[in-house]
Amino acid sequence: MGMTKKNFIEDLKLNGLRVLTRVDFNVPLNKDLQITDNGRIEAALPTIRHIVEQGGKAILMSHLGRPGGERVESLSLKPAAEELSLLLGQPVTFAKDCIGEEVEALIEGMQNGEVLLLENLRFHKAETKNEPEFCKALGKLGDVYVNDAFGTAHRAHASTAGVTGFIPESA
Structure with missing residues (x-):
């Protein structure tokens, strides 16, 4: 893996x-x-608004709590998608998972300036283990990677570290 340009x-x-x-x-x-x-x-919001205003397709990923690699409905990010939609003043599509064909199809159908929030990354054990296959599955969802989660930037997880090896540019 080469160095990703920051x-x-x-x-x-x-x-x-x-x-x-x-x-x-x-x-x-x-x-x-x-x-x-x-x-x-x-x-x-400033980062998301910047992406939207520049005509990018904002694909957001996060964790919520510590579900331990299990799908825990009470730790779904769906409420966050609804809150974000209110704050942004535009619809936010919510994906029921963070990787896979269904997610890829949602992204394929996005228009410039639209926002998609992926389901809780930690519903997959591979996120905290930084597993290469999971990193690769996340990486193929984007052309550019942005880490706006400074509170988690120190963690060597798939969504903060591993994914950067599978994406052309990062900020």
Whole structure:
């Protein structure tokens, strides 16, 4: 694997590109699965708006809690997609998984300036193990990779480290 060129997002021409963006939507939920503090979602808005305004396709990925590689419905990112849609003032499509043919088909159908939030990365054990096959499956979803999740940037996980080896450019 060669060194991936690092850029600032402002330096990249994003029009028409699939911008795979690691955000930190690890937000607190109450027992009714309502977000009690949306600060982390608000923190990602400038980056997401930049992608949208530049005509990129914003493909967002995050974790929520510690599901331990299992699909735990109470840790779904669906409430985050709804909150983000309200904050952005535009629809946010929610994918029921973060890799696979269904996700690829959703991305294929995206128009420039649209936003897609993938399901919780940690529903897959491979995320925290940084497994190459999972990194590759994530990497093929984007033309450009942006890490906007500085709270998780130190972790050697698939979505923060491994994926960069399978994507042409990153910021």
